Amino acid sequence: MIHIKSKHQFDTSHFNLSFDISIDKGAFVGVFGDSGAGKTTLFNILTGLIKSNDTFIKVNDTVWVDTENNINLPPQKRKVGMVFQDFALFPHQTVLQNLKYAQSNDSSNTLDEVSEIMHLKELYSSYPHQLSGGQKQRVAIARAVIQEPEILLLDEPLSALDHQMREKLQEYLSEIHRKYQLTTLMISHDIPEIYKLCDKVLPIEKGQNKELQSPLVFFNPNPLQGKFKLKGKVLSIQKADIIYIVTLLIDKEVIQITTNETIAKSLVLGENVSISIKAFQPIIEKH
């Protein structure tokens, strides 16, 4: 379990932050909110890059910060892995050297395993400038995981990548999160991405967090009022007794419609579909 209680005000601004968050170990949490809401600041408080005078952070059994009792673990002692949008690899080191930098004495197996899962072995002797954006980000994610972090923080890690690469890396992230039983917090503005990867959403508004919610509840507070438009994206497909419920992103709205097994099984997550209404029964058609 992770507990974060923090109040912070920047010297140069009137922006006040106040967080009170509890996250289960092993959760994959989507951190969602407007630009400037305080998402990156929350990450900076967790990593120790921002020191605040009124903070308590406990990660599993260890207190990282307790300002009342003068406890403040330095950033290098906090078991946090971080991945940003802009790769941040050492340019003059090969992929293997970049990975080894993150390795502690007892994590040599992890380096090997993670490289295997993310298909990095064939890139070991390449330098960052020889890699594509997706390859660089694979290395950055692997490097963060090799540190065997208690919390993995992802700050819009995939937003610079094209759709196909993004989907591939989402699969890697999902696999790595499960395999190493990480507690992962990911800032993302991409609703389908949050649906695909996260079991909870942490909404941040104007410097404060709201309660954690499931993506389905958070993005779809009133399922009966969904508006049908021509095109949509498949977010999830769930079996409910003998029918299937398909959740779709239509423009910025999420709706659910029922369908039969044949159609449900032909759909793929993230796929674009079109919707029409025939005799009051919604029909999903593939493009």
Ligand SMILES: Nc1ncnc2c1ncn2[C@@H]1O[C@H](COP(=O)(O)OP(=O)(O)OP(=O)(O)O)[C@@H](O)[C@H]1O
């Ligand atoms: N070093 C700083 N000094 C003063 N104010 C800051 C500082 N860093 C952040 N802020 C303020 O805190 C607010 C939250 O910033 P933060 O970067 O956490 O937002 P965000 O939700 O991550 O935004 P985005 O999605 O655009 O990255 C901003 O409105 C900004 O004005």
